[in-house]
Every structure is written in structure tokens, then in C-alpha cells.
Amino acid sequence: MKKSILNILLIFISVFVAKAQDMSEIRGTITDGETGEPLIGAIIRIENTEPPVVTVSDLYGNFSLENVPADAKKMLVSFLSYETKIINNLNLPAGGVKIINLVLEKTASQISEVLISAKSLTNTEAAIITYRKKSAGPVNGISSQQISELGDSDAAAVLKRVSGISVTDGKYIFVRGLSDRYSKITLNGAEIPGLDPNKNTVQTDIFPASIIDNIIVHKSFTPDLPASFTGGYVNISTKAYPETFILNFTTSAGYNPQANLRNDFLSYEGGNLDFAGFDDGTRNLPDEASGVVPPLYADNDKLDKITASFNKIMETSHYRSFLNQSHSFSVGNRIKLFGKPFGFFLSANYKINYTSYDNGIYGRYNLVESENGNMMNILISEKEIKGDEEAMLSLLAGFSFKVNENNGISVMFLGNSDGLKTARYREGQKTEDNLYMHEHVLGFLERRFLSGQVSGKHILPGFNKTELNWISSYTFSEQNEPDLRFFNYDGKDGSYNISYNAYPSPARFYRDLSEINSDTKIHLTIPSGLLGGKLSFKTGGAFTYKSRVSDSRKFDVLSQGLPFNGDIKEYLSDENTGQNADDAVYGIYVSNDPLTDDYNSYKAKEYISAIYVTAISDLSDRIKVITGARFENSYTEIKNNVSPFHFKYVSSEKIYPDILPVFNVRYSLSGSSILRFVYAKTVARPSFRETAPYAYYDFKEGVRVVGNPELKRTSVDNIDLRFEFFGKSNDMFSAGIFSKFFSDPIELVDDPRANNPEFHYVNADNSTMYGFEIEFKKNFAFAGLPNFSAGANYTLLQSYVEYVDNYGGEDNTVLSVKRPMYGQSPQVLNLFADYNNKEKGLNVNLAFNAEGKKLAVVTKGSVPNIYKQTFPDLKLNIAKSFGRFIKLKLSVNNILDSDNKKTYTYEGKEYIFHAYGTGRTYSFSVSYSIR
């Protein structure tokens, strides 16, 4: 393995070095200013050379001019009915490669020439802005350049920067305040698994920033996109086709005074590979316990043997923590293979992060009557300490090969592994039972996936340059949660108890989820000769398959009357196991109910097939109309793991055919300002679990969840009206209003008939959402400060959902739910200020993100719902280059030292449900790169 990497390295270097010293190469991409798509067939020519140096941009809009005399001064780029761009002062590196990316604007008038300086032409942000400007619907994006300037570590952190996006739990994205149910995430345009047993959404924290080329967020539906999004469609593109040889090695260290270099970091004894994010088998279910566990008094010898096979670690303890670290290496180049251009990008990433706090508070309240109305009454108040250690490994290999001017193929492999080791301890008063609680939780969550994608792009010359794009993707993924341990007890001052009836008994839980996704998509773009070339079509289809298996097993750790003195290790010792225990009716034993396990486990499948057609017509120079529709047929199936012949077996099938129209008008007020109107219909389908016709117990959350086979998928009418202005130096301004009308929105209610939390998925009555969005970005060149820029985006929105049920009573007992939609923030604000001095290689970036409180936990009855409060997040990045190769970066996260807070609000006063602060993190990185 090492040797082959070395060989590959030698190949680049030889390619790189072998060039004649007085010759240079120019590479770049030409973008169509009209569509934002690559411009194919643009002529790129160097002036005054003999023999002439000239080439044509290929199907990706890419071009490469070789053997350019290093002293060449002037380059011309032209295309019929487009402006000609002339680049002066080329300033080519002798023996090196120069990158020039350009956007060519269409011109109705005579041939116009635009002179540009060669300096700022490597900016990939320009391409994103052009894409935004020209796309059919409202689009936001973020480029690799911005990502590297912002210093974010993964896609979740990057996405926070995008207008109208917020991120919860560090991984689930909310677009325009709509919960993860209403967004869709793809990788290079193909479906990828969402590693959560109860959701269909993708966790975005598993993509390291260094593999991301760009992220595009579509806020309105066009027929070529999957229809199952309402808030936003996010596509993460990985790097694949570098313009020139690149090599990067970055290493960074982070320090958070609360978490790093501490002797009291809360953790537990795990496996030897925990640092790499893998369990080494330490947490595997013991072989003895893999079969049937006999109930007490059925086969006590066997039961004792099984009990003894489990490890005895069920309590948190203190360990030493090291610094946060991250190391990444990437290399890429574009070389010739069989005389054809071949690009590749390889990347390896490793990081480990520690997060810790001892300032957590956990509380529960109810509402009781008093003389002057009601009062909040405390039921539980506990302190919380937590330590998280997360390690991530990721490997990416991307290759692309241009067979000829009209045909190109790309292949990508991405392997990713993430391990999160969690130790949590809570202690405090459970007033409702008058107990002083101690609660230990030990967890390890492994998430892995391996994705392979093949895609191609073909220009069909015989068919008026019809363009064919396809991608086929296949992903394996799994989420394992081996040996999740809970140990609760009560008491203080030397007197302790395990009160089985007041809280869950000590237990071990094993949960595995695996998923296979395959996604094949074809797009055909037909520039028609109709209406003088003013009408074109795009058509295509998709077939997506997803299959998922979720298994869980739970073992209660019980005893019959064994006294507990507060020492967990002693309690679980061999002397206290089963028949060994002298001091008990029966000592420690485990109990497992295979039927309950099978009932809570499931297999599920989903097939979605789709076809679409879109017509794009230029009614005039100013008005562009896009109309079309997509037909999607989805089939889902879920069954639990109980034998099909057992009466507890349940299965459910759903088929939803949908026709989804789009009507979209883009009106150019001037060359730089645009008015858009979009109407589109989209859907939100329930997840597997939500339609499963049975109740299951979510052991981890301690709640029962009841699926609803009658659940209908939500259909949404989306309307967007937006004004956009694109100025010089990437300045932009946009403002828009939008509204969404939901039929049969799926909402979660806590059934008041149940004694304990029991969540039901219901179709609420129709709900609506209105919003206003504003965004700007301004460079301060007008004030003589071209290195300064600043920007902001702000989203204000309001939603309302209502659900009424009388729960078996007469009208007088009708209970209704009237509230904002689950997880919807009333406002989202992002601000940034940037100083970028290219000459000095200095970049300073200050970014702020905040969002309004949003519904986090639905409560029963009249107890106020729980909201997640604003977390104002201020971040600073300072990067400085030293010479051509070295760059140092300093960043400070959570400068304001904000706390995460979920609270009940009653009569203007806040009551803490859960609060903690993780403190500031300082990181420092060094990178060495060649490009």
C-alpha cells in the first residue's frame, strides 16, 4: 500500500518536473454567464505565438493550454454571441501551471471585449455566485475557498454559514427553520444514508471540510431534483478534478480549558482502538449471551454463566484527556493517461475531539394550581457532568477521466468512520419520588459508511449538442451502539438503594443499524432549435433504492434483594453473581426478552422511481420561464423482526404516486438585478418508523413511540418571490418573501392518555408558514478598503400548526395542540466580517450565528412546551501564509462562551430543562501545501 502511494507520488513529480523550464501551462474553467453551467466550445487563444497556442473548452468547461511560452502576455477567450474576454499581464510561472477561471456573459450587441487583470481569476467563489445568479430557483452556495477561509471542520459547521440554515445537535440541518424532515441532502447528487434509526435525514457532521469542493443549497424545487424537500435541498460535492498538482498536509491542535489536558475528564475504560473511533471488540455482546437467556429459575447455572460473561464496568470515572487534534493529507493532480486528461484527488483525514462540562443542569417541572393562577413545580433537579471523545477517520479517492472532447467519466470512493465515546453522570433530587439520584451512562456510537459513485457526462454531437449526465451510486453504511450502559441508583450519606420501581433498572443495550442505498440518475439536456434556439428541454429520471435493518437487544441487570452499598463494582462482582450471592434471594442476573427485542427491531425498504421533464424558454431577453413536472412513485415497506407466523409480526406497505409541477419565472431587471417567482409542489414522506403499525420503546430516550399506518405523506405548495442584485467584487444583495402551505403535515404529539411519555405521529390540520429573507455581501473597495468585506443574512419566519383530538371524551375534554411547527426557529441570523490581504497572505474572519428559540420537546397537557434557546455563536479565524507553502491558522470558537439551554417558559420566567456550556476552544494549525 505504502509503496504504491509512493509510486503515484513519483509519477506526479516526474510529470511536474519534466516540463521545459521556459514553457508554462494554463488551465481553467469557463462558465456560461447565461446559465451558470460550464460553457462548452469556448475558444481560448494566446496572442502572438508561433505556432499558435489555441484550444477549446471541453464538456466540463475545462481547458488546458500546454507549451505556452512563459513570456506570453495576453490570452483571449471567445464564444459566439458571448463577450470576448481578454486577459493581460499573464505573468506565467516558468515550468509551472497557471489557473484561470472565467465567466463569459452573453451579449446581444456587437462583439464586446472585456479586459481583466489575471490576478483574481482563481476565485472559485465567482463560479458559485454565477451559479446562484443564473440558476432557475433561489440557490445558495459555499465554495471550498470560503470553507478554507472560515476554518470550519465539517459540513455541518459549514452549512451554518448559509443563509437561512441552522443546525441542531451538531448534525441535523434545518433550512428556513423547517425541521430535518423537510430537507434533503445528497453527495454529488446521489442519495446517501441517514444514520439514525428513527429518522430519514442525513447527519452532516460526518463529512470533513477538507474533502468538500462546494455545497449548494437549493431553496426551491426544480423537476430535476428529488421532490422530497421543502426547506432545502443540499448537495455536497467532493473534490475530484484539480486543475493542477496539489498537495496539502495540515495538522492542528485544539485546546478547550474545560475539556483538554484535564485529569478529571469523565470517561470509562473502553477498548484499545477507541482513539481511532472503532470498538476493538471489547463492547461486543459476549458469545454466551448471544443465544437465549433463560429466565430466572429455568436454568440458573446457565443464567449465571451468561451473567458472568459481561464486563463489570457500568460507572463513569475520571481519566486524563489530551489535546484535540486533526491531521489531514491530500494530493491531487491532472495528468495524461493514455494521452487523455486524467484527474485525481486523494485525501485522508483523522481527528479527535474532546468535549466536556461539569456545569450541566437537568430539570423537570409540572404545573400546579395556586391562588393566583398556576405555578411551575419542580419534579427533578439534577447536576450533570459529561465527557465526549469523538474520533473520525475518512478516506476519499476521486478520479475523473476525459475519454475525448465529448465524453468524460468520474469515479469516487468515500470511506468514513466516526466513533463517539460518551460518559455522563447525573446526580440530584428526584422530588417526585423524594429520591437523591445517581445516574451513570456509558455509550459508544460508531457510524461508518463507504460510498462508491460512477458518473459520466456525454455530449451527443449528432443531436444538436444534447448533453447526457448520469450518476450511479452505491453506499453501505452502519451505525452501531454496542454495550450502551445505564446504571441508576439513589441515596446519600452511606445509605443507597436501587429502586427498580422508581426508575429504569441497570441495563445494557445493543443497537445496530445497517443500510444500503443505491441511486441512479440520468439527466438529458436538449438545446432545441425551436423558437430560434429560445426553447430548450431537460428531461431524465431516477431510481433510488434503500434498505435498512435495525436490530436491538436489551439486557436488564437485576437481582433479587441483593443489598447495594453505593459501590457499583462490588455490586457487580463475581461473588455477588446469581447463586454465588449469600446475602440475597438471588444475586446479579441478566434478563432478556427476545420477543421484545424482535418487536423493537425492523427491516425496511424504499424504492423511489422518478421521471421529469422541464421546458426552459426565453420569452424575451429579460424573461425566462421554466415549467415542468416530476412524477415520483415511492414504495416503502417495513416489518419487525418477529417471525411472520407469530401474531406479533407486523408489516406495512405504502405507495405514494405524486405529480409535482413547477412554474418558475426569472425576470432580469438589468444585467445585475433579477426578480424571481417560483411556484412548486413538493412532498415530505414519513420515515419508516413513523408508519410502522406498532408501538416501540425507545430505550435510549426513555419514551414509547407509536407508529401510525394511516399517516399520509405531506404535500406542500411552495411560493417564493425574490429580488437579487449581483454587483462587482462578488457584492450581492437579495431579499425575498416565501410562503408554504402544508397539507397533512406530520407532527409529534405526546398522547395525554399515556402515563409516561408516548409520542404519536399524526397528520395535523393544514399548516402554513410565511417568511422573509434578506442577504447581503459588500466589499469595502468603495471606501478605499478593498481588503475588507462584510455580509449578513437574516430569515424571519412564522409557522402555525394545529391538532385536535378528544381522546375518547365528550367535547368538553377536547385537547388541542396549537403551536409553531416542531423545530422551527422564528429567526436565523448570520453575520460576518472579513479582512483578506492577498499580498500579505493574511485573512481574518469573524463570524456570528444565532437563531431564535425553537420547539425542542413536546410536553403533555398544560405543561409549557420546552424550547431550545438562542445560542449566540461567535467565531474568529486568523490565517497567515508564510511564503508559498506554509500557512498558519489560529481560531477561537464559541468566543461568547454561550450555553446550550432548553427551557420551559411560563409567565415570562424560564425554568431549565437542560443546560450546559462547553466553553471556548482555541485551535492552531499548520499546513503545508503545494499548488
Next chain:
Amino acid sequence: MKKRLLKFVFAALIPASAFFIVSCKGESPTEQDPSATVFEDDGYGNITVTDRGNGVGDITFTSDKIWLLNGFVFVNEGQVLTIEPGTLIKGKPGTGENAGALIVARGGKIIAEGTSEKPIIFTAEADNREGTGVDMNAAGLWGGLIILGKATTNNLTLDKAIEGIPTSETRGLYGGNDDNDNSGIIKYVSVRHGGSDIGEGNEINGLTLGAVGRGTVIDNVEIVANKDDGIEFFGGAVTVKHALVVNCGDDSFDYDQGYHGKGQFWVSIQAEYSDRGGEHDGGPSDNETGTPYAIPEIYNVTYISAEDGNSRTFTLRDNAGVTYANSLFVNFDKGIDIEYLQDESGNTAECSFKMFQNGKVNIKNNVFYNVAGQTDNDDFDAAELLKISVPEDENGNPVYEVPEEYKNAWTESFLLNDNIVADPGISSGNPVPENPQTDNLAPYPEGLDEVNYKGAFGDVNWAKGWTLTFK
């Protein structure tokens, strides 16, 4: 469980599959009625009962067979289950809905009339008729007996789902408007070793009574070694007499959700791991102060704690009221506590203490001995016997102080209500008093027996002979 480690191998990379829908239907049971209840006779006199939705139907469990409950077995609405005297019924182990348990749904009836010679026994699969199959104190080996009716509760909703059964199983719902509802007869019934886990940090009670009405007869029941409470009432108005609860894991007698029935001759005998003699809540946490209020009238109880246990006599909270009269409380580590809540302006909120102030907590004409260490009638501290509890914050400090005058009023009520400290001469082994307490009896309300002694026993042990505790 299969350990599926990701093999970093790509097999069949590109699904050539284009645009089609694969429809694979799951196999379904071949029987005619998939909801029919199955009675499976093994030929040795054991009948396994599996309820797949239709309930047991109108049926008699005869004493010549052993009836094995496989998961939750319901007596559906309109059905009557008759159990012959002397019948042995066993529950299979399991958790949640898979634990063997008998549930009499709203509108269903159970006629379980045992006799002192031939009691009806509910126990674990591993146990036998003599009670020697498992350890006397083994608990949580199966579910329990659950009776659901149409009487009133103070829940927010008319329907309420009994603990451990999801609302989607509508046979697990209880509550209604008929306090005179009749769920049948339970006489000379012994429930042993039950209380399996139902998932939410609690277990099935030995005898669960959800909104059971006055028409139901419950007289002479024994609950032994149940992992959770012995008997728990969720609302309802039923009267329970002669109830013996022994060595249960949690509280012996528990009520909530506005129980407003009556009780007489209740006995609680505890192990050192048992919790309170009584846990008395007024309403559910989402509607604590709803009506009807929980103000049952309980007379002639004998609550005996383990000598070295740390149990509390009983707790009143969440707006519960009560009358406890003519009773004996012995050997408890802690006395009675009552919850006090205060709003931000310092007023007493609706709570059990407020119920006391309003005359709805009456602890009168009782005898306490060795409760919270108090043994001397001439020199005892009533403040140890009657406590007030307030919520505490995350550091364990009280959220507010109880006004001194309130503390005094509560403590002074001990003597004002004719309670005394005296030794009745009883023990776990022999609950019949050596020193009968017959003076100064509170008058009896309608429907209770007018006996001339305090505690559950006069001069005979009515539990002798038919219970596991007093063989």
C-alpha cells in the same frame, strides 16, 4: 446478533436496476382468524393461553387444569371470565407486553370467587401450587393482575392508558363516568412473584385497579413478593377489604389519579428492600389538582415495616387527601410526610398540605409504635411522625421554607386527632395484636364493618390457611 463489520469491498457496485418497482409482500399467517385466541393444551393438564386480539371470550378456567398466560391476556369488553375455586394460573416471563398478565378490560368481567379452603392462585411459570417452586421472596417473574373499569378519575382525558400498555392497544384504556361500574368479583385470590418490567422505570403491580367502580367486589386478596407496588389504584371508587400485601419491592398500597373508594383491613408486611407502606398521590403530573379529588377513607390497616429497613409509613403528595383511622403503624424508619408547595408570592399552592388545611387529610385514632424511633407515649416527638416535604434544587437545598405556623399545625394534629404511641404487640410473623387496641375508636363510614378494634386483625388471623404468607 450478527456483527456486521463493514467490509471495504464493493460487490455489485452499479445497480443495473432501472425503473421498476419490486413488490415483495410479507408472508402472513395462514389461519382463518389471525386475531383468535389460542388455547393450547399440552395433554398434561397445562393450557397455554395466547390472546391475539379477541380476548378470552366467555370462558371458565377450571381447577383441573393449569392455565398459562402467554403475554397479555385480556377479558375483552362484554366477556366474562369465570375462575373456579382452587385454580392455578401462571404467567410466562417477559418484559412489557410480552410478560404473562391477565387484564380485565373496561366492560369485561372476572368472577374469581375462591374460598379459604380453595383459593385461586396466580403465580410464576416456575412456581407450583404449594409455592415451593421459587424462592418465597423472588419477584418480577411474570406480570400481574390488572382490572380496568369505567369509574371516574381526575385525568385530563376521559380515556387513560394503563402503565405499560401503549394507547394503540385500546383494551388497555380505562376511565369513564360510572362510579358504580362492576368489573366482577375477586375473592380469596393470591397473586405471587409478579411485577415484570414494563419499560418505563416501573413494573406491573400485583393488583392494578384502573378506574374500578363500586359494583366490583374485592375481598380477601394476597399479594406476595411483587416487584412493584402491591396494590395500586388509578382513580376509581372501588372498596377493597382484607388485602394482605407482603414483601413487595415498592410501596404496599399506592393510589393516584383521584382514587375515592374505601378500604378496610389492609395489611402491609415489608422486607428491608420494600419502599413505603403507602404512596398516595392526588392526580397525574399533568393535572395534579383535577377532580374528583383523591380522598379515600381507609380504616383498620396494619402496616408493619422490616426492623432494619428504611421505609416511610406513607406519603401524601400531588394534592392527595385521605382518611386513615383506627389503624396500627409499626417499625417504620420514617413517619408520614406531606407535600407542601408554595408559589412565588409565598402563598400555599394546591397541594396535599392545602388539602390538610381544607380538612381533607384526616389521620385519626391511630396507634404508632417504633415509627421514626418513637416508642414512648409520654415522651415522643410528633414532628418526627408527621413531616412536611418541599422540593429541592440541584444542590439539594429546599426551594423554599415552610412557615413555622404550618409546621406546628401539622404536628399538633397528631394529638388533636387522637393518635397515640403505644405497643400493640405485633410482628411480621404474627400480626394479631398481643395488646389489642380497642379504645377511642373513630366511627365508621357507611359500607365498612363496625369492628371494635384498631388494625386489620381482631383476635384471629383471617389470612391463615389460604395465603402463602400464613400457610
